[in-house]
Amino acid sequence: MPAFATNTQPGVAHAAGLVEPGWLAIGVLHDIPRQGARVVRTRHGDVAVFRNSSDEVFALLDRCPHRGGPLSEGIVHGRLVSCPLHAWQVQLDSGEAKAPDIGCVPRFPVKLIGTQVYLGLQPLAESRARLNTVD
Amino acid sequence: MKKQLVLVGNGMAGMKVIEELLNQAPERYQITVFGAEPHGNYNRILLSPVLAGEKKAEDILINPIDWYAERGIRLHCGKRVSVIDRDAREVRTDDGIVQPYDQLILATGSLPFIPSVPGRDLPGVVSYRDLQDVEHMLAASRQYKNAVVIGGGLLGLEAAYGLLKQGMTVTVVHLLPTLMERQLDAAAATLLQQTLAARGIAFKMAAQTTALLGTDRVTAVQFADGSTLPADLVVMAAGIRPHIALAKDSGLGCERGVLVSDAMQTTDPHIYAVGECVQHRGQCYGLVAPLYEQARVCAAQLAGDADAAYTGSVISTKLKVTGVELFSAGEFQGGDGCDSIVYQDAGAGIYKKVVLRDDKLIGAVLYGDTTDGSWYFQLMKAQSAVNHLRDSLLFGPVSDSDGDSKPAVLDWPDERAVCDCNGVCKGSIVTAIRDKGLQTLDAVRAHTKASASCGSCTPLVEQLLAAAAGEGYQAPTSKPMCGCTEHSHDDVRAAIRTQHLLSLPQIFQTLQWQTADGCDKCRPALNFYLLATWPGEVQDDASARFVNERNHANIQKDGTYSVVPRMWGGVTNASELRAIADVVDKFQIPTVKITGGQRVDLLGVKKTDLPAVWSDLAKAGFVSGHAYGKALRTVKTCVGSEWCRFGTQDSTGMGIRLEKLTWGAWTPHKFKMAVSGCPRNCAEATIKDFGVIAIESGWELHVGGNGGIKLRGTDVLCRVETMAEVEEHCLAFMQLYRDEGRYLERTAPYLERVGLAYVQQRVVHDAESRRLLAQRFRDSQRHFQKDPWAELAHAAARDQFIPIADLS
Ligand code: SRM
Ligand SMILES: Cc1cc2nc3c(=O)[nH]c(=O)nc-3n(C[C@H](O)[C@H](O)[C@H](O)COP(=O)(O)OP(=O)(O)OC[C@H]3O[C@@H](n4cnc5c(N)ncnc54)[C@H](O)[C@@H]3O)c2cc1C
Ligand code: SF4
Ligand code: FES
Numbered sequence: 001m002p003a004f005a006t007n008t009q010p011g012v013a014h015a016a017g018l019v020e021p022g023w024l025a026i027g028v029l030h031d032i033p034r035q036g037a038r039v040v041r042t043r044h045g046d047v048a049v050f051r052n053s054s055d056e057v058f059a060l061l062d063r064c065p066h067r068g069g070p071l072s073e074g075i076v077h078g079r080l081v082s083c084p085l086h087a088w089q090v091q092l093d094s095g096e097a098k099a100p101d102i103g104c105v106p107r108f109p110v111k112l113i114g115t116q117v118y119l120g121l122q123p124l125a126e127s128r129a130r131l132n133t134v135d
Numbered sequence: 136m137k138k139q140l141v142l143v144g145n146g147m148a149g150m151k152v153i154e155e156l157l158n159q160a161p162e163r164y165q166i167t168v169f170g171a172e173p174h175g176n177y178n179r180i181l182l183s184p185v186l187a188g189e190k191k192a193e194d195i196l197i198n199p200i201d202w203y204a205e206r207g208i209r210l211h212c213g214k215r216v217s218v219i220d221r222d223a224r225e226v227r228t229d230d231g232i233v234q235p236y237d238q239l240i241l242a243t244g245s246l247p248f249i250p251s252v253p254g255r256d257l258p259g260v261v262s263y264r265d266l267q268d269v270e271h272m273l274a275a276s277r278q279y280k281n282a283v284v285i286g287g288g289l290l291g292l293e294a295a296y297g298l299l300k301q302g303m304t305v306t307v308v309h310l311l312p313t314l315m316e317r318q319l320d321a322a323a324a325t326l327l328q329q330t331l332a333a334r335g336i337a338f339k340m341a342a343q344t345t346a347l348l349g350t351d352r353v354t355a356v357q358f359a360d361g362s363t364l365p366a367d368l369v370v371m372a373a374g375i376r377p378h379i380a381l382a383k384d385s386g387l388g389c390e391r392g393v394l395v396s397d398a399m400q401t402t403d404p405h406i407y408a409v410g411e412c413v414q415h416r417g418q419c420y421g422l423v424a425p426l427y428e429q430a431r432v433c434a435a436q437l438a439g440d441a442d443a444a445y446t447g448s449v450i451s452t453k454l455k456v457t458g459v460e461l462f463s464a465g466e467f468q469g470g471d472g473c474d475s476i477v478y479q480d481a482g483a484g485i486y487k488k489v490v491l492r493d494d495k496l497i498g499a500v501l502y503g504d505t506t507d508g509s510w511y512f513q514l515m516k517a518q519s520a521v522n523h524l525r526d527s528l529l530f531g532p533v534s535d536s537d538g539d540s541k542p543a544v545l546d547w548p549d550e551r552a553v554c555d556c557n558g559v560c561k562g563s564i565v566t567a568i569r570d571k572g573l574q575t576l577d578a579v580r581a582h583t584k585a586s587a588s589c590g591s592c593t594p595l596v597e598q599l600l601a602a603a604a605g606e607g608y609q610a611p612t613s614k615p616m617c618g619c620t621e622h623s624h625d626d627v628r629a630a631i632r633t634q635h636l637l638s639l640p641q642i643f644q645t646l647q648w649q650t651a652d653g654c655d656k657c658r659p660a661l662n663f664y665l666l667a668t669w670p671g672e673v674q675d676d677a678s679a680r681f682v683n684e685r686n687h688a689n690i691q692k693d694g695t696y697s698v699v700p701r702m703w704g705g706v707t708n709a710s711e712l713r714a715i716a717d718v719v720d721k722f723q724i725p726t727v728k729i730t731g732g733q734r735v736d737l738l739g740v741k742k743t744d745l746p747a748v749w750s751d752l753a754k755a756g757f758v759s760g761h762a763y764g765k766a767l768r769t770v771k772t773c774v775g776s777e778w779c780r781f782g783t784q785d786s787t788g789m790g791i792r793l794e795k796l797t798w799g800a801w802t803p804h805k806f807k808m809a810v811s812g813c814p815r816n817c818a819e820a821t822i823k824d825f826g827v828i829a830i831e832s833g834w835e836l837h838v839g840g841n842g843g844i845k846l847r848g849t850d851v852l853c854r855v856e857t858m859a860e861v862e863e864h865c866l867a868f869m870q871l872y873r874d875e876g877r878y879l880e881r882t883a884p885y886l887e888r889v890g891l892a893y894v895q896q897r898v899v900h901d902a903e904s905r906r907l908l909a910q911r912f913r914d915s916q917r918h919f920q921k922d923p924w925a926e927l928a929h930a931a932a933r934d935q936f937i938p939i940a941d942l943s
Contacts, residue, residue: 026940035652035678038939049939053652070694073682075655082655084682084690089655121942 023111023118029055030115037072037081042121047108048072049117050081050092058092059110059119065090065103137165140437141226141236143216143381145170147179148410148426149242150198155434157206163438166208167234169226172265173213175199179265180423180589183455186269186297191893219385221403238437241382241393241401241408245375245421250285254347260369263294272370276301279367283307283356285344287314289454291372292327295336296456298368300629306337306364308344308356310373318452318463322479323486323502330459330484333646334626335633339364377412377419392419397444399433409433415447422450423588424555431558451512453505453591458626462508462591465498465515466490473497478529484621487529494522503621506594507531509544513551544595545602553595556588564596568603576600617656619648624660624877631668638665639676653679660878663765666801667873670915683763686936687923688745696745697738699762700752701798704772704790704810705733714755722748732769732807734760746933749924758798758922765879767869768807770794771819775812775829784829786812789858793827793865799920800869800912803876803885807841808865821849824872824882825865830854834861838868838894839886847883850891853899867898867908870915874908 032038032051039062040047046062048071056079062072069085079092089098095107109120140156142149145168153166170176176198184190203210211232218227225235247262249255259279261271276282276298284295287309295305307314313324328338343359347369355363377392388394388402392414399407399415409429411421420426425448435443451464469475469490478487485503489496489511495518499511510531514521521528544553549562567573567582579596580587586596615621622630627646636642639661643653653661662679683689688696700715715735719727725739740748749759761768770793773779775786790810800806809818810827819842820826826837826849833856837849852868855861871894876885886894897904926932 024940024942026942031934031939033678033935036935038935041938041941041943043943046938067692068694070690073686073690073694075658075681076678077652077654077658078650080654085692087655119940119942 022120022122024121026117026119028115029057029112029117032057032117035076037074037076039070039072040119044106044121044123046070046072047119049110049119050076052076052079052092056092057110057112057117059108060090060092060095061106061108061123063105064088065097065105066101071105138163138237139235140164140166140238140240141234142166142168142240142242143219143226144240144242144244144410144412145172145176145210145212146242146244146410147176147197147423148244148430149240150176151427151430152240152242152407152409152434152437153208155431156437159434160438164238166206167211167236168203168208169211169214169216169228169234171213171215172267174266175202175210175212177266178588180455182263182266182269183293183297185266186272186294187300188297189300191890192266192269216381219381219406221385221406224405237405239406240433240437241406241412242410243378243381243412245411246378247371248374248376249371250344250373252344252346254349254353255371257347257349257353258351259349259353259367260347260371262371263290264375272298272368273301275368276303280304281306281365282368282370283364283366284370284372285356286370286372286374287311287338287340288317288372288374289315289452291370292331293455294370294372296331296334298370299334299336299633302632303368304337305335306339307331308339308342308358308364310341310343312341314338314340315454315463318467318500319461319502320468320488320500322477323461323463323488323500326484326486326502327454327459327461331456334630375411375421377414379412382408382412390414397432397446398436398441399429399445400436407433407436415445418447420448420450422452424448425450427556427558449512449516451508451591453508453589455590458621458623460501460503460505462499462501462505464508464512465496466492467498467500469498476525476529489528491521491525494520496521496528505591509553509592509595512555512591544598553599554583554585554588554592556592557584559583559585561599564599565603568600573600616660617654619650619653619657620646622646627661628664628668631664635669636665637669637673639679655681659684663801663803663878666919667803667915671918684765686742686745687749687759687761687763687927688740689763691738693739694742695738696740696742697736697762698740698745698748698752699730699734699736699760700757701760701794702734703794704770704787706772706787706791707735711755711757714752714757718748718751721751724748730762730769732760732762733771734769736762743937746928746936750928753922753925753928757924759924761798764801765804766802766806767794767797767800768805770797771807771809771823773810773812773817775810779812781815782812782829783831784812784834786810786818786827786829789827789829789834789861790818792858792862793825796862796866796916797869797912799922800873800916801919802869802873803878804881806869806872806882822846823849825868827861827865832856834858836861836864839882839891841881841883843881845883850886852891852895863905863909864898866912867905868894870908870912871897873912 026040035053037048037050048060048062050058062070064071064083066088069083071081073084074081080089082089088101095105097103106123111118175196178195178197181195214228216226217229225233227233247264261268282298282303282305284291284307287307295307299305313321314328345359346357347353348355353369356366357363379389379393382393383389393408393412395408395413395415401408410426428448429445432443432445454461474491476489488500490498496514501508547561550560553561564583564585573579586593616624642661658679662676665673677685688698722744724737728736730736770790772787772790776782776784806824808825809820809823811818811820812829820828822840822842828835835854836852838852840847840849872882
């Protein structure tokens with residue numbers, strides 16, 4: 001299951017909506033500003049869906065591991081986002097804070113089919129354990 | 136009676152003799168100095184930073200005119216000695232000065248070599264040797280566009296870089312296929328050429344100049360292959376020749392230079408010679424460090440130490456082009472019987488080569504990273520055996536004692552010289568840092584002169600400073616912008632301007648950024664530089680804006696925002712306050728506060744409400760207060776002559792006029808103003824970036840203050856009479872700061888960096904410069920003065936303020 005998605009996959013003939021169980025269509029790629037993010041409200045809290053300069057898409061809980069800053073408002077560079085509150089850098093593909101800072105934010109599966117962006121609402125297994133540590 | 140000592144040549148080597156002599160035997164001689172140039176002695180090495188606008192002429196003076204008088208030295212400034220009468224033991228000038236001597240020192244330096252091509256006497260053709268040449272070049276750069284520099288050696292490249300920084304289009308013409316062949320091997324020369332080409336200097340290599348064309352002024356340069364280049368300014372930097380005419384005419388032994396013994400004596404025992412005019416054991420030197428060694432020996436001889444001897448020097452060179460790191464010393468080419476070890480990292484632009492013979496280091500070329508240059512130079516001079524270091528030589532000095540990587544200079548004995556130009560040893564630097572509590576490189580330079588001349592020992596001095604001063608030390612700022620690049624802020628700006636770069640991707644590509652799309656440090660800076668350099672042409676890049684400037688409100692610790700509408704000059708009225716009250720009720724905004732900037736802050740607004748809040752405020756006539764931006768913030772005012780019993784002018788009206796003119800302008804850091812109605816200064820104008828204080832006769836203008844972390848009171852810029860003059864000076868100052876301030880550098884540090892005198896020159900004394908700066912500011916306002924709230928409050932832009940989907 002891809003943790004991030006690139007735009008290189010050929011368009012698949014699935015209509016919008018559920019592709020397979022657990023995947024939810026949240027919008028098209030162009031709804032997310034390049035090198036920016038949009039927020040999805042979920043039962044886990046807000047999830048930030050990022051798009052970087054190579055049109056890769058990533059999803060993280062929208063809460064900085066430092067003091068809960070909204071990562072969706074950060075500057076996106078490479079596969080990193082810099083938190084707007086105190087400039088911690090968080091890795092989009094792992095949810096880990098970049099050294100020397102220590103911390104991790106749950107990430108969510110996303111995929112891109114054609115231009116449709118799908119979000120999986122189950123936090124990825126290896127980061128789910130850490131969900132509690134964020135609060 | 137004291138003996139008469141006469142110096143001919145008020146330059147670097149000659150005056151070093153005098154300074155040393157005053158230390159060793161202050162009472163021994165009555166000293167007279169003749170200098171053909173109309174100044175006190177200055178640091179010729181630093182002409183290039185003057186040309187590049189990084190230093191001012193007065194910054195490079197070593198001995199101002201008063202210095203001579205204070206020490207009882209008779210100075211004939213602007214007087215050329217034309218005759219030495221060795222029989223009568225006197226020197227004479229053409230205008231009739233006759234000065235007898237017991238001992239004479241010749242230090243006449245060099246003459247620029249001008250190839251004998253037709254057209255070499257045309258106006259617009261200059262050499263590069265003294266302050267007057269620099270003045271000619273600076274004058275030409277203000278009036279003309281195309282410069283051609285003939286000669287791709289150290290002088291030529293420094294001249295080219297300076298002219299480029301002055302905004303000219305520059306081509307360097309070189310006779311040989313590689314640059315600086317006397318200091319660099321082909322590999323390093325190629326790297327250098329690439330770097331300079333990326334900065335915007337054009338090159339014509341392996342080209343022979345045959346004529347300079349033009350009638351009233353030079354217009355073009357012609358080459359042996361028949362091609363031509365347009366040129367309004369031609370700089371001849373094709374080499375130097377020892378200036379020996381005076382010595383030769385008086386019958387002293389001369390070959391290429393004036394012949395001297397190890398005692399620095401010429402063939403006449405009453406006459407000494409030092410500096411570039413000298414030939415010693417077959418060598419002529421063109422760099423300061425060896426000339427200063429000669430000067431010390433000469434001074435010791437004159438002080439009575441007959442054993443003092445000069446035995447020749449090993450030399451090293453450094454190019455003074457900001458941001459280009461280059462070091463060369465000794466026999467760097469290698470060849471028969473030599474062993475070369477090379478390290479190359481093309482990606483990082485680093486090249487290092489050391490040359491060994493018989494286990495000794497005999498030469499080195501470093502490009503890109505010159506930190507170890509001084510260490511190699513020490514090894515060469517000490518002629519130490521380096522076989523045990525062979526494997527690690529290229530990775531720099533590691534302290535022998537404990538194997539950790541602290542800089543080796545810390546282990547040096549106290550008496551070892553760090554700065555060869557000025558002969559300053561490690562011990563005196565460390566003592567000065569400790570006893571005087573020095574914190575900056577400039578302070579160490581001021582107190583010890585270490586690294587104040589050619590600068591090649593700067594890394595060593597910085598290491599000593601860092602070790603001794605500890606935490607407080609901050610390295611100077613020609614450092615890279617961030618981890619994505621090696622270029623400094625100033626370099627990047629110059630490239631944006633000279634190469635007309637218009638977008639972030641273009642910068643990343645042209646300047647070879649090491650990351651694909653920068654980082655959160657460089658992107659906002661670059662976006663600002665682009666907008667400030669090419670207003671109207673460049674598209675603002677939202678992805679390079681910090682959240683506050685993207686959402687036009689201040690983010691708070693809980694992710695909500697604060698909104699500050701503009702209140703012109705801090706003045707409001709009932710209907711504005713009513714509109715604000717309605718917004719507060721409608722959106723249930725939890726906190727309303729009067730700010731320190733004389734307006735109202737609405738705190739705790741939810742992101743999703745921002746567009747609607749703005750739209751309601753806009754309907755009541757408000758625009759954004761930019762309380763979040765690196766931009767014009769507030770203009771505080773006091774009540775002034777309209778109400779106050781002390782008020783002398785309409786400070787409120789003046790403040791409102793300034794705010795209406797300047798709102799929306801982006802600046803390197805936030806920019807605050809205030810206008811007070813009398814010197815009681817209730818609006819606190821003296822801690823603002825631009826402050827105005829009304830006086831009986833008009834207005835006193837202040838610049839460079841801030842409250843904040845490091846409090847700084849303003850400096851007085853000037854006094855003016857009318858409101859229109861206040862406006863023009865304000866706009867000109869803001870534009871100058873916008874042109875030259877580095878991103879996140881407020882006006883206070885900017886002013887301290889460039890100096891008040893410089894700002895006064897550009898904004899006060901030079902009326903034309905002021906007018907042009909103000910005009911450029913007004914022009915750019917046509918593009919910047921758009922209310923960001925109005926632009927974001929319409930429906931299409933609202934999407935980004937709401938979630939893309941709600942799955943909860
Ligand atoms: C709202 C206000 C405090 C208040 O309630 O009065 C304020 C609030 C903030 N100030 Fe300030 N400053 C406010 C007046 C001042 C003043 C007083 C003045 O302007 O006369 C100063 C000292 C004067 C000066 O700047 O020279 C001041 C010196 C600072 C500094 C230190 C600047 C410095 O150069 O050292 C910062 C930090 C920075 O900018 O990096 C800062 C930064 C901030 C920030 C933007 C911090 C941030 O990034 O979140 C605060 C935003 C709070 C918010 O969301 O609104 N604020 N701040 C004032 C807004 C004035 C306005 O109407 O726009
Ligand atoms: C642009 C530039 C950059 C340089 N950069 C470096 C560098 O980075 N590192 C380095 O080590 N060196 C550098 N140099 C070289 C260095 O400046 C010279 O080696 C040094 O100044 C020579 O000192 P001097 O005293 O021999 O001659 P000068 O400093 O030239 O002094 C000679 C003086 O004598 C005067 N004079 C000549 N004849 C007479 C006369 N008959 N009567 C009266 N006065 C007379 C001249 O007008 C002149 O003022 C640079 C030189 C230039 C021009
Ligand atoms: S600055 Fe002077 S004029 Fe203005 S309020 Fe204060 S006292 Fe009155
Ligand atoms: S909350 Fe993200 S860096 Fe502090």
